[in-house]
Amino acid sequence: AAALLVEGLVKRYKGGITALDGVDLRVEPGEVFAILGPNGAGKSTLINIVAQITTATAGAVAVFGTALQQDPLATKRLVGITPQEIALDPFFTVREVLVNHAGYYGFRDASAHVERLLERLGLAEHAHKRTRQLSGGMKRRLTVAKSLVHQPPLIILDEPTAGVDVALRRDLWAFVSELHQEGVTVILTTHYLEEAQALAGRVAIINHGRVVRCAPMSQLLNSF
Ligand code: ADP
Numbered sequence: 001a002a003a004l005l006v007e008g009l010v011k012r013y014k015g016g017i018t019a020l021d022g023v024d025l026r027v028e029p030g031e032v033f034a035i036l037g038p039n040g041a042g043k044s045t046l047i048n049i050v051a052q053i054t055t056a057t058a059g060a061v062a063v064f065g066t067a068l069q070q071d072p073l074a075t076k077r078l079v080g081i082t083p084q085e086i087a088l089d090p091f092f093t094v095r096e097v098l099v100n101h102a103g104y105y106g107f108r109d110a111s112a113h114v115e116r117l118l119e120r121l122g123l124a125e126h127a128h129k130r131t132r133q134l135s136g137g138m139k140r141r142l143t144v145a146k147s148l149v150h151q152p153p154l155i156i157l158d159e160p161t162a163g164v165d166v167a168l169r170r171d172l173w174a175f176v177s178e179l180h181q182e183g184v185t186v187i188l189t190t191h192y193l194e195e196a197q198a199l200a201g202r203v204a205i206i207n208h209g210r211v212v213r214c215a216p217m218s219q220l221l222n223s224f
């Protein structure tokens with residue numbers, strides 16, 4: 001089954017904005033897939049539906065062969081989402097955020113995995129700090145770590161490098177490549193062609209809530 005299958009997805013917000021206007025996408029297991037589009041194209045709406053933060057007006061979404069509606073909890077466990085807006089409890093430490101999040105997913109003995117994520121995302125020396133003491137970059141690293149705590153086979157990163165400095169962008173790009181090598185399916189949104197080019201095997205271009213192009217990166221570059 002596809003890692004992500006989106007069929008005929010429509011989202012109309014109250015007030016009449018059509019954020020998604022019939023989106024079809026199929027992402028295979030193990031791919032790094034970019035969703036490229038300008039602000040307002042519908043990227044976050046698409047992610048919010050897959051994350052089950054909001055519901056679609058019409059259409060269907062399945063992950064690894066299971067429709068979201070068929071089994072909301074099981075499908076949530078299969079997906080890790082790195083949202084664009086960073087929402088971290090200011091009073092917890094970095095380590096506590098990860099341990100607590102593992103707890104939500106029912107992992108009792110997550111500490112080895114948490115320590116490894118702290119290490120991999122360059123958070124180990126900040127693990128004891130409360131999140132309100134963190135820089136924006138450190139918060140971004142923690143948000144990525146949090147989305148991986150339940151070891152999902154699919155991770156979706158919403159504009160992972162928007163507003164980050166060059167060093168963090170480089171680290172996040174390297175991290176995405178590592179995930180790919182480990183067999184994790186990665187979907188990322190970006191409005192930055194160079195990022196799609198650096199990371200993705202295939203890309204969908206989305207505009208005004210529609211997929212206007214979906215192709216291997218190499219084909220797409222030849223057409224510019
Ligand atoms: P981006 O374009 O980078 O995804 P936005 O500024 O469009 O970010 O959206 C930020 C947040 O505000 C999102 O959670 C989105 O759902 C919400 N949002 C965006 N536009 C509206 C709107 N017109 N009314 C209510 N919420 C909105």
Ligand code: ADP
Nearest residue numbers: 013017019037038039040041042043044045046
């Ligand atoms: P992107 O992530 O590509 O910037 P979004 O999915 O955030 O796009 O937004 C797509 C469209 O939907 C925009 O016109 C935005 O203003 C609108 N929108 C997003 N969230 C909301 C919301 N919660 N309520 C109303 N309109 C929204």
